[in-house]
Structures are given as structure tokens and as C-alpha cells.
Amino acid sequence: MSPVTAGVLQLLALIAALALAYRPLGDYMARVYSSEKHHKPEKWIYKAIGANPSAEMRWPAYLRAVLAFSAVSVLFLYLMQRVQGILPGSLGFSSIDPDQAFNTAASFVANTNWQSYSGEQAMGHVVQTGGLAVQNFVSAAVGMAVAVALVRGFARSRTGELGNFWADLVRGTVRILLPISVVGALVLVACGAIQNFAGIHEVGQFLGGTQQWNGGAVASQEVIKELGTNGGGYFNANSAHPFENPTPFSNLFEVFLILVIPFAMTRTFGRLAGNLRQGYAILATMGVIWVGFTALMMWTEFAHHGPAFEVTGGAMEGKETRFGVGASAIFSVATTLTSTGAVNSFHSSYTGLGGGIQLLGMQLGEIAPGGVGSGLYGMLIMAIIAVFIAGLMVGRTPEYLGKKIGTREIKFAACYILITPALVLCFTAAAMALPTPGDSMTNSGAHGFSEILYAYTSGANNNGSAFAGLNADTQWFNSTIGIAMLLGRFLPMVFVLALAGSLAEQKPVPETAGTLRTDKPLYAGLLVGTILIITGLTYFPALALGPLAEGLAS
Secondary structure, three states: OOHHHHHHHHHHHHHHHHHHHHHHHHHHHHHHHHOOOOOHHHHHHHHHHOOOOOOOOEHHHHHHHHHHHHHHHHHHHHHHHHOHHHOOOOOOOOOOOHHHHHHHHHHHHOOOOOOOOOHHHOOOHHHHHHHHHHHHHHHHHHHHHHHHHHHHHHHOOOOOEOOOHHHHHHHHHHHHHHHHHHHHHHHHHHHOOOOOOOOOEEEEEEOOEEEEEOOOOHHHHHHHHHHOOOOOOOOOOHHHOOOOOOOHHHHHHHHHHHHHHHHHHHHHHHHHHOOHHHHHHHHHHHHHHHHHHHHHHHHHHHOOOOHHHHHHOOOOOOEOOOOHHHHHHHHHHHHHOOOOOOOOEOHHHOOHHHHHHHHHHHHOOOOOOOOOOHHHHHHHHHHHHHHHHHHHHHOOOOEEOOEEOOHHHHHHHHHHHHHHHHHHHHHHHHHHHOOOHHHHEOOOHHHHHHHHHHHHHHHHOOOOOOOOOEOOOOHHHHHHHHHHHHHHHHHHHHHHHHHHHHHHHOOOOOOOOOOOOOOOHHHHHHHHHHHHHHHHHHHHHHHHHOHHHHHHHO
16 A cells, blocks of 8 residues: 555544544533533532632633633642652652743643653653643643633623633533543553553663663543643653554544544534534534645655655655654644644654645644634634625625624734734744844754744644754743743633623624525635635745745755
8 A cells, every 4th residue: 555545544534533523522512511510529629629610700700710720720830840859759850940840831731732841851750640731631621611601602692691610611621521531541551652650761772772761651641632732742752752652543543632622612612502504614614724734734745856755655754654654744734733732753854845834734823623622712713704804895794693793893803813923923033033042943044944933833822843943942932932822822812701701792683684604615615715814914924934935945
């Protein structure tokens, strides 16, 4: 079987698995977030934190709860790293330096999981499992909660109440993420991923010497890093490491975990909004972009431009031979079109155009299908922009899901889409203009520029993957990328929740003959075009200086 055929068959198998999980998981999540029952373990948690899960919140109270919980999480994770040297199970590792501890705490709380350290050489068992793995769960649950709050804004009328953040947080963690993670961890262990608390030990003979490896609760952390679109790896090689991702089957399973909740949440959206066809329209938009990007990536990496490529079946530099070009391309697109920093190949080694596809996937806003929660609310913001543009074309006040999109709503949506590009481009410009940050680049010219552009794109979009040619473990990059991650995560949430509150206060608008049907293929096409045009106009100059220049020169 040719490598191209194998890659296409893996993609088809992945689509089939996602299709099978779409309806049951989407409906289940809708029941979780609409249920009025509280299970006994959940009641214990509410009592421990002093929360009333039945109390409805308006958007300012919901936002305060999100920010307060996240601020405490950053502080807790920062302190845990700073005192690691005296914690049991530290494996002899010293405490983390202040700038790196801040960067890591901001990263995991923001669902970014950017890592400027090698996990097996820096973090002990307590920090890994009691700090980082915990944030993998709750940061994902925060994103899902905010998405559900926005959906309630569309579904409710004449009220500013959006639900209860604490109930949404706990239910997302206990009823959705935790059960799937238990099953997924068992699958990964069966595939060969390790799950233990062993210390550092020497293995094998390599060129006359031995090599040291850590043990760890790897399978359990691997499954939630993918399922929660987090991405932080136990090892520096991340999902290319055989302890994390042993076989081609485990690789495809991990891609499935990355995509399953973001895609299924469109079904949840349709259920909660009372219109499944609207969910299908959003799903179609996400699916078209994802399949299109995957096809482009496979084409660029399989293209043969010399004898070396012909022998290996494609651009194999930086890719694991047990996965090959096809599976690496599928994984790469999945991780950059979602807020997942996991990688199973070396992104800096991709072709120039391949690196551009990775960058563009993040710069779209990671909405196809995006991160857990963040992908859905990001796509709904773009849907509002699309109906606004359609309204301008026909001279009619835009409506979406029975709600008028007026001046206030469009201002919130516009602020949302401007925040991330401003962070990416301003920080990239500063890093290129100042003398010291440039010393971290291992390449010059267009590829070196792409390294820095990728770093801030990944951080501000809460992705976490890296081009890996950049030495980001400096005070400048630890601090600025940490700030970009926090602002890129929580400033957009301000406008999402404000928009949700504004929509919930409206009374429903009856559908008329002049209402734009947003559940039809025509609207899905308009939405795809809107996303690509807005991103193109925003980032094209930067992309032209980096991956496009490199790709056209090769």
C-alpha cells in the first residue's frame, strides 16, 4: 500500500469514528448542561467550595466566577512549581525559576499548555499529576462552560441569566471529561503507553552508554491532554514519544480524542438552541475547513521534489517513521485547528507551505473545530459577523437564531475577533525589533521569522504547539508569551459573556420571508468565506514575510 493511500484511509477511518460518536456524545452533553439534578459527589464539591449550584448568574457574575477561579488556579500552580524542590515525588528536580513557573502556570490554566521546558527533566510526579493534569481537566471545563453560557444566551429571552458557572464547571469535569478519560487511558495503556510512578532509571545500551528515563502517570495525562485540547506532554518529544503514543492505532485514537468533543458540541448547541439544523450548519462549516486543511497539508508533505522525498514517500524530516507522512499531517492539522499543543512531529521541519498551513489554522481562531468550548463560541462569533455582512448586503437588520444583531452585539463580536491578532502581531513586531529576542532563533530569514510568529500565534490563540526551532526558555519569551496566553484566553471571554447576556435579554424575533436562513448550505458557504477573508486580510502580510516567502523560494 502506498503512503498516500494509507494516509487517506486513516483520514476516512477517523471521519467514520467521529460520525459514530457525534450524535450520542452531543446529546449526552446537552442533557448534562440542561439537567437540574445534582449527583451526590457533585454536592460534596459544591459544599466544599461554598457554591450554590442552583443560583442563576447574570453575565458579570458568571465572568467574575470564571476569572476568580482561573486566578486562584494560576497562583496555586505557580506556587506548586516554586516549592517543587521540597515536595515528595519531585524525583530530585529543583524548584522552577520564577519566569518559567509563571509561563507554565499561565499556560496550563489558559488551556494552552505551551512548554518551555523538557517535562522529563524538570517536573516531578506531584507537579505533573497534582498540578498540570488537574488543570488539563478544569481549564477544558471552563471553556465548555463559557460556550454553554453563550448558547443559553441564544436560547433564552427576556432574562440576563446564563446559568451557574460552578455547576457548569463541575458537571463538565465530573460527567463528561472524567468518564471518557478513564476509558481512554485504559485504551492507551493497552496500546503500550506507560502508567506508573516509577523514578528515574537507566535503560538499554546506546553507543556504549545508558539512557535515563522517568516513569509517570503518562496514559492518564495523555488522554486528558488530547480530550481537553490541552497538549502539554509528559516528555519533551510530546506525542512523538513512544511512552505517550506507542503505535499507529494510538496515534489515530489520540487525534480522535482531540476532535470528538469540539465537533460533538455543535450537536449540543443545536439541542440546547432547539434547532438541530443550526448545529449541522456549524458542523458543516467546521468540517469543510478541517478536511480542506488536512488535504492541503497531506499534498504539501507528500509532494516529491527530489530523490530523497521519493525514497521516503514524502517530506519525512522531523516525522516518526512509525507514523509516516499521512498520520503526521493529520495530527498536525488537528492540533493547529484546535487549541491543542500536542505534536507527533517536528513542525519546524515541515515544508514552507506546510508551516504556513499550521500557522493559518491557528490564526483562523482555532474554530474548525477549535478547542473544547472555545471552538464553538469562536465559531458562533464568526456566525454573527457573517449574518451582519449579509444584512449589509440586503439592507436588513441582521438576525441569528431569532435574536437581532444590533450595534451592541456587533461591537462585542468585533472586539472578540480583534484581540488575538493584536496580541500576535504586536508581540511579534516587538520581538523582531528588539535585539535580544532574536538571539533565540536558530534560523535566519523567513524561517526564523516564522519561528517567532508561530510562538506568539500559538500562545495568544491558546494552542501551545511550537515550531521548536526557537529557544523560548528566556525571561523575555517566558514573560511575554505568558502574558499573551492569559490575555488571549480571558479577554475574549469577557466579550463572549457580555454578548451572551445581551442576547439573553432580548425578546425573540419572529421569522419572516426576509429572514436569512442560517441553516442552509448557502449560509455555511458564506460563513466559510467570511472566516477565510477576515483571517487573510489580518495576517496575510505576516504570512507573506514568513512561510509564503519560504515556500515560494523552495
